[in-house]
Amino acid sequence: MAVANIFxxxxxxxxxxxxxxxxxxxxxxxxxxxxxxxxxRQGARKQIQALVTADVIELHPAGRETHVSLNAxxxxxxxxxxxxxxxxxxxxxxxxKQLVEE
Amino acid sequence: MAVANIFxxxxxxxxxxxxxxxxxxxxxxxxxxxxxxxxxRQGARKQIQALVTADVIELHPAGRETHVSLNAxxxxxxxxxxxxxxxxxxxxxxxxKQLVEE
DNA sequence: ATTATATGCAACTAAATGGTTGCATAAATT
DNA sequence: AATTTATGCAACCATTTAGTTGCATATAAT
Numbered sequence: 001m002a003v004a005n006i007f008x009x010x011x012x013x014x015x016x017x018x019x020x021x022x023x024x025x026x027x028x029x030x031x032x033x034x035x036x037x038x039x040x041r042q043g044a045r046k047q048i049q050a051l052v053t054a055d056v057i058e059l060h061p062a063g064r065e066t067h068v069s070l071n072a073x074x075x076x077x078x079x080x081x082x083x084x085x086x087x088x089x090x091x092x093x094x095x096x097k098q099l100v101e102e
Numbered sequence: 103m104a105v106a107n108i109f110x111x112x113x114x115x116x117x118x119x120x121x122x123x124x125x126x127x128x129x130x131x132x133x134x135x136x137x138x139x140x141x142x143r144q145g146a147r148k149q150i151q152a153l154v155t156a157d158v159i160e161l162h163p164a165g166r167e168t169h170v171s172l173n174a175x176x177x178x179x180x181x182x183x184x185x186x187x188x189x190x191x192x193x194x195x196x197x198x199k200q201l202v203e204e
Numbered sequence: 205a206t207t208a209t210a211t212g213c214a215a216c217t218a219a220a221t222g223g224t225t226g227c228a229t230a231a232a233t234t
Numbered sequence: 235a236a237t238t239t240a241t242g243c244a245a246c247c248a249t250t251t252a253g254t255t256g257c258a259t260a261t262a263a264t
Contacts, residue, residue: 025194
């Protein structure tokens, strides 16, 4: 289950906050992004790295700073997975309803 | 970020498999559900408990067995969260595109 | 009553996780 | 050239996690 890695990456308050910030499309440097997360810069950096490893965000070095951006494809994959589960669920409910109405 | 707990619950292969099975709407006992997951019954039971704690599934005791069912509301919450992020992302892309076209 | 089944509970282990601090270094600024 | 800034790397620590095994217990079947 490759998508489990994406969910896992989203399953931490600090990492989810990072992703939420990036989803506004702005460009952040690692330093900027690390502010106000309630952890040290290096603590934030580790979570950023976790998101990179899970392919949820990307790093783009530029001079002495590094820009961070979202990989929207991962979000999409996660959403599609859930949508698929919900679809099965809804179909089951429909089948049950029809059974009762007979 | 309450939704982080749901993502965390989905962020493990065994747990995600459990959720995927339950999404077909069938009723499983804990024992049935624990089969073929590649871990011991107690190992599976711990993951089931983790999903219960995260409010992703529910247990319904019945005699000597316990039935397990999905809480579709949690899935929906997770999906809606991602959808919201994607929305912001898409709006940003649109704004950038318009900027270029000027 | 005995046996089989479904489940629960507890102790234990190894590895992963989330966080820290300290120091190093490359790039930009003065 | 000296300083400031942005970042990286490594060691360390406490807690959580994912898994195990062993034993207990309540319900159902024979």
